[in-house]
Amino acid sequence: MSGLVAPRSPGTHFWRVFFIGGLISYRALFYWISPWQYIPTMLGAPLFQILFFVYLGRAAGVGSTNFFVVGNSIQICSMAGIYGMTMAIANERSFQTLSPILATPSNRLALFLGRGLPVLISALQTCLFGFLVSALLLGFRPSLPDLPGLALAVLVTSASCTGFGMALGSIGLRVRDVFLVSNIAYFLMLLLCGVEVPIGRLPLLLRALAQLLPLTHGIAAGRALAAGAGFLTALPNILLELLVGCAWAAAAYLLFAFFERSGRRSGAFDRL
Amino acid sequence: MSAGAELARPVFRRGPAPLAWPRTLLTGWFFQLKMQAQSGFMVLTALVQPLIFASIAMTDQQAGNRTLPLLYYALGAGIMGIWSTVVFGCGGVISWQRHQGMLEPLVMAPAPFVLVLLGITLGTATVGLYSMGATLVWGWLVFGAQLHFASPLLFVAAVVVTVVSLGLLGLVLGSSFVLYRNSNAISNMLEYPVWLITGLLVPLSLLPGWTHPLAYLLAPTWGVEALRAAAIGGDSAIPLLWCLVASAGYLLLGIWLVRVVERRARQHATLNFQ
Numbered sequence: 001m002s003g004l005v006a007p008r009s010p011g012t013h014f015w016r017v018f019f020i021g022g023l024i025s026y027r028a029l030f031y032w033i034s035p036w037q038y039i040p041t042m043l044g045a046p047l048f049q050i051l052f053f054v055y056l057g058r059a060a061g062v063g064s065t066n067f068f069v070v071g072n073s074i075q076i077c078s079m080a081g082i083y084g085m086t087m088a089i090a091n092e093r094s095f096q097t098l099s100p101i102l103a104t105p106s107n108r109l110a111l112f113l114g115r116g117l118p119v120l121i122s123a124l125q126t127c128l129f130g131f132l133v134s135a136l137l138l139g140f141r142p143s144l145p146d147l148p149g150l151a152l153a154v155l156v157t158s159a160s161c162t163g164f165g166m167a168l169g170s171i172g173l174r175v176r177d178v179f180l181v182s183n184i185a186y187f188l189m190l191l192l193c194g195v196e197v198p199i200g201r202l203p204l205l206l207r208a209l210a211q212l213l214p215l216t217h218g219i220a221a222g223r224a225l226a227a228g229a230g231f232l233t234a235l236p237n238i239l240l241e242l243l244v245g246c247a248w249a250a251a252a253y254l255l256f257a258f259f260e261r262s263g264r265r266s267g268a269f270d271r272l
Numbered sequence: 273m274s275a276g277a278e279l280a281r282p283v284f285r286r287g288p289a290p291l292a293w294p295r296t297l298l299t300g301w302f303f304q305l306k307m308q309a310q311s312g313f314m315v316l317t318a319l320v321q322p323l324i325f326a327s328i329a330m331t332d333q334q335a336g337n338r339t340l341p342l343l344y345y346a347l348g349a350g351i352m353g354i355w356s357t358v359v360f361g362c363g364g365v366i367s368w369q370r371h372q373g374m375l376e377p378l379v380m381a382p383a384p385f386v387l388v389l390l391g392i393t394l395g396t397a398t399v400g401l402y403s404m405g406a407t408l409v410w411g412w413l414v415f416g417a418q419l420h421f422a423s424p425l426l427f428v429a430a431v432v433v434t435v436v437s438l439g440l441l442g443l444v445l446g447s448s449f450v451l452y453r454n455s456n457a458i459s460n461m462l463e464y465p466v467w468l469i470t471g472l473l474v475p476l477s478l479l480p481g482w483t484h485p486l487a488y489l490l491a492p493t494w495g496v497e498a499l500r501a502a503a504i505g506g507d508s509a510i511p512l513l514w515c516l517v518a519s520a521g522y523l524l525l526g527i528w529l530v531r532v533v534e535r536r537a538r539q540h541a542t543l544n545f546q
Contacts, residue, residue: 032457034454036454036457037454037456037457039457040454040457040458040460040461041457041460041461044460044461045460045461045463045464048461048463048464048465048468049464051464051468052464052467052468052474055468055474055478055479056328056329056332056473056474057332057336058474058478059338059340059473059474059475059478060329060332060333060335060336060338060340061336061337061338062332062333062335062336062337063332177312177313179313180312180313180316183313183316183320183321184316184320187320187321187324188324190324190328191324191327191328196328196332197327197328197331197332197335198335201331201334201335202331
């Protein structure tokens, strides 16, 4: 019997939901997609953030310009990672489209991970912009042989922040004002992850917490690479960042599955 | 009172004419204060964010080799918080009024729209006072900052003048935001540059010379200088005076801008654009 829609193999269906579904959800749910929003928020604010902290470091007489340039240029990827993923998941609930989506038989992993890809690309764009303006305005010159390694550190850190953002977004399936949580997480990471303050200056408890957060190891790797320490020196931190990112993505998937199950039982998806 | 008399009573009691405008302003200020104090986002902006920035600045100060006092950073971070609440509060409130469909009734009401906006922006700036208190207490408790004010009375005067001047600067911003649909994006971008060029945490002498004229046009520059002079020591009268001059300038500019944008928005029917 022929249906209206030709049956597809499960593999094709997975990738279709992953790529096309992810792109559509990004276009529909990412607040800052129009150039009028994207340029001031995703490029303008990060540019001034880099300048602000470089000058703050100079005023306090702490760290080098490169310390703040690398820290902030990598950290700004978390803007897309955290807020973008929060929007990509939690906004389904705000816009009351969550129930219809969860009523479909689509593969949840594809549905979930597909939303991360456009966000990851956006995070990489922001990082690249940060490094470019730092090179133009602040004389940032990383060692050329270590550029591919720095690019890898940025990619892994962006992915790791996206995983963290997925976890926060999943919380949005239950919590009403998830953007408050995202905001607090975003600003706390400035303090805890070694972006503006050397981690060694933090109290022990906060230092331990920083090890579990994205950015910490990626920034450490980026700084080592920018200083010309070599890829092998930075590799352990890159691998640790990858591990942290995978752990957050796995936690996010479990949270998503848990909140989906409990939301179906309690009918919480439509509560605003 | 009979039902007829009850219906005939005006909804809003009209007082003596000279008191009508202050009452509008005071009511708007108080209403805004109550609303903002219950907003999780504003509490975050006014409390959590300044504490994080104060912690970063003070930790860097302790790690670095410059000797600016911790109070210098605590005060700067406090004004940063007030500026954030103003920049997000003004843009956010007008977007929210527009989103709720309240902007048209507010513009159409007999009360001058500029007074309604001024109440909103002054209320928002007042919420920012949380930041000042929080960063001072945080600096004292966690970092051991010395809270000995050289001139407590002048410090209080400087706080009041700074908050009012920031509220008036918010009026200028807010009146521009009425016409601009992506005002929240501009708010997102306006935080760091103003923090930087007004010398809240970075001394102006470290910044390029071309930023100084811009800094002198912005009230936070004079406000923080007056606060620091009153707290740490120095002459706070001149910066206070400049802060008042800037406030008067913002008020005049704000009144003119509100008139222009209100007329344009009515002509182009953009008041209720989402």
